[in-house]
Amino acid sequence: MTIPYKESSKGKKDQIRSMFDNISGNYDRLNQMLSLGVERIWKKKMVKAIKHTNPKKILDIATGTADIAVLQAEKIPQASIIGLDLSPKMIDFAKGKVERKGLSHRIDLVVGDSESLPYEENSFDAVSISFGVRNFENLEKGIEEIYRVLNKGGRIFVLEFSKPTIFPFKQLFNFYFGNILPRIGSWVSKDKSAYTYLFESVQSFPDFEKFTDVLDKCGFKNCKWKAFTLGICCLYIGEK
Ligand SMILES: C[S@@+](CC[C@H](N)C(=O)[O-])C[C@H]1O[C@@H](n2cnc3c(N)ncnc32)[C@H](O)[C@@H]1O
Numbered sequence: 001m002t003i004p005y006k007e008s009s010k011g012k013k014d015q016i017r018s019m020f021d022n023i024s025g026n027y028d029r030l031n032q033m034l035s036l037g038v039e040r041i042w043k044k045k046m047v048k049a050i051k052h053t054n055p056k057k058i059l060d061i062a063t064g065t066a067d068i069a070v071l072q073a074e075k076i077p078q079a080s081i082i083g084l085d086l087s088p089k090m091i092d093f094a095k096g097k098v099e100r101k102g103l104s105h106r107i108d109l110v111v112g113d114s115e116s117l118p119y120e121e122n123s124f125d126a127v128s129i130s131f132g133v134r135n136f137e138n139l140e141k142g143i144e145e146i147y148r149v150l151n152k153g154g155r156i157f158v159l160e161f162s163k164p165t166i167f168p169f170k171q172l173f174n175f176y177f178g179n180i181l182p183r184i185g186s187w188v189s190k191d192k193s194a195y196t197y198l199f200e201s202v203q204s205f206p207d208f209e210k211f212t213d214v215l216d217k218c219g220f221k222n223c224k225w226k227a228f229t230l231g232i233c234c235l236y237i238g239e240k
Pocket residue numbers: 016017020061062063064065066067068084085086087090112113114115129130131132135136137
């Protein structure tokens with residue numbers, strides 16, 4: 001299992017919570033800087049795909065600082081949105097952002113664990129997770145929980161890093177992601193492990209067909225994926 005703090009005796013979930021609490025203050029700035037703004041484009045594409053399915057109730061898991069929840073509120077006017085995250089400090093930043101944008105009446109923000117969701121079966125039309133599944137302690141348990149809370153016909157939307165395969169882009173990407181990004185990330189966030197963990201967790205994540213296989217196994221049907229930016233990132237969709 002890939003974990004952020006190899007010397008720690010805590011389990012993955014506690015380590016992930018601590019890591020995101022630590023970097024919460026720099027998270028948005030670093031994201032924009034290190035992705036050269038491209039992640040914003042991927043997030044918009046994901047929200048466009050969600051809008052297409054006309055959902056009324058959306059759960060955004062691993063909402064972080066609520067980027068996706070805010071885009072959903074702006075682009076999908078009929079939807080009410082819950083953003084859920086393991087890290088109380090990420091949720092604090094999310095609340096500030098949502099208030100500043102005047103969207104508190106549309107977005108409810110809660111601290112919670114995706115592997116044990118505090119919702120009844122068949123509660124949501126869509127569940128989104130952007131750059132979150134890679135951090136689950138138990139991937140299948142998290143996906144099965146999402147399946148449980150979705151309405152029949154509801155969809156899961158997962159945005160996640162993947163590993164590009166095309167030469168020489170693959171080599172360039174690995175050099176940037178494995179060497180440059182952890183140095184800048186560690187320097188700005190003051191957390192040495194967080195951005196090394198980012199590279200390692202992307203390397204060990206089951207991407208493309210391997211992830212749609214996980215969705216299949218957890219009960220989803222019509223599972224598909226679409227790669228963005230030469231395979232750096234991928235959008236996965238499955239239906240209950
Ligand atoms: C890389 S951030 C992504 C934030 C946001 N979705 C975005 O795209 O900017 C990953 C988030 O997943 C959250 N997370 C990790 N494991 C989780 C779990 N089991 N349940 C809920 N949130 C979790 C972390 O606390 C963190 O805020």
